[in-house]
Amino acid sequence: MTFIPLIVANRPDESPYQQAPHGTDMTMLRIVPATDVRAGDLVLGGTSAPLNPNRLRWAMQSAAAFVALPIRMWGAVCIDGQTPFWEPDEMVMVIPREHRPADRCAVGDRVERTIVHTPPLDYMGRQPEKRLMLQRGTVTAVDDGALSIAWDGRWPNAEIPDTGIRPVDHTRVERERAATGFAVGDRVTRHNDTTTTGVVMELCRHWYDARSMARVDWPRDPHWDTRTVETSSLAHALPVAPAAPVLVSA
Known part of the structure; x- marks a missing residue:
């Protein structure tokens, strides 16, 4: 050494x-x-x-x-x-992973993984570059260390590399909501249609004027599929629990 x-x-x-x-x-x-x-x-x-x-x-x-x-x-x-x-x-x-504190996942814990997304052809018929995205999910069962996970939404044309999973950083989730009002994995509805629920798959800024945008999977609406919309057109399908208060000792 x-x-x-x-x-x-x-x-x-x-x-x-x-x-x-x-x-x-x-x-x-x-x-x-x-x-x-x-x-x-x-x-x-x-x-x-x-x-x-x-x-x-x-x-x-x-x-x-x-x-x-x-x-x-x-x-x-x-x-x-x-x-x-x-x-x-x-x-x-x-x-090294052998020496870091082990993650003890339980049912209900949030985890995430990397996927490689191939966007559809653009309006000129060109193929955009592949993109790396994070997909979040919820642990549904734990059996002798093996996890069953319900992943949020669907990514069309997605590849899943063998990079493992990790626990979701809840501080990062709160930062996403503070910046855009939403976080990846949030369930949302459209203001003009509160009966159809979608899943936020990606958050980004509009290329022209930096408006807050979200790519949403609408699993029961084939006409919308996974589209990018302004976050101002969305509402949370369920209320988001506020962050726990921070206690500061005198």
Whole structure:
């Protein structure tokens, strides 16, 4: 084993920052190339340059530790399962999955996975690039560690790579709702049709004027299928429970 001198710097202190889960053994921290990050590894951040045992390097901890769902696309590594951000030889700080606190999923827990979506041909008959998306679901049964999951909605022309699953980060869900009023996986209705229920599959901004948009799966309405609509035209099918209050000691 080679000892690499390294300083972990710039730990974020803003409110969205999340420490590694309670019980994480930080002595198990390893530094590996992005291509060697495995599904289930706990990602803590990255380093400033390739490592050299004869030189001191700096590392930066991410704003939130997250469980990896790595997949290679467009010449990059999407460690979070969605964002093509990491160069293949970029060095990443991880807690190997064998040493991170185990996830104990129960019935009713929310989980997510990566899918590869092939959009339909555009109006000029061209084939857009494939896209990485996150699909959320609910655990319906647990049998000796094996999970049964009801996935939210349908993604037409979707491929499901073998990247595993991870628990949904509820802080991220609340951020989505704060920004757009909705989160991926929310059940919604249209203002002019409260009898038809759809599932939010994706949230985005309009390419022209940055309006908040949502791609919604309407499983019982074949005329709508999975279409992108303005979030202002949607309403929650069921009330969203408010976030639990944060108690601050004096």
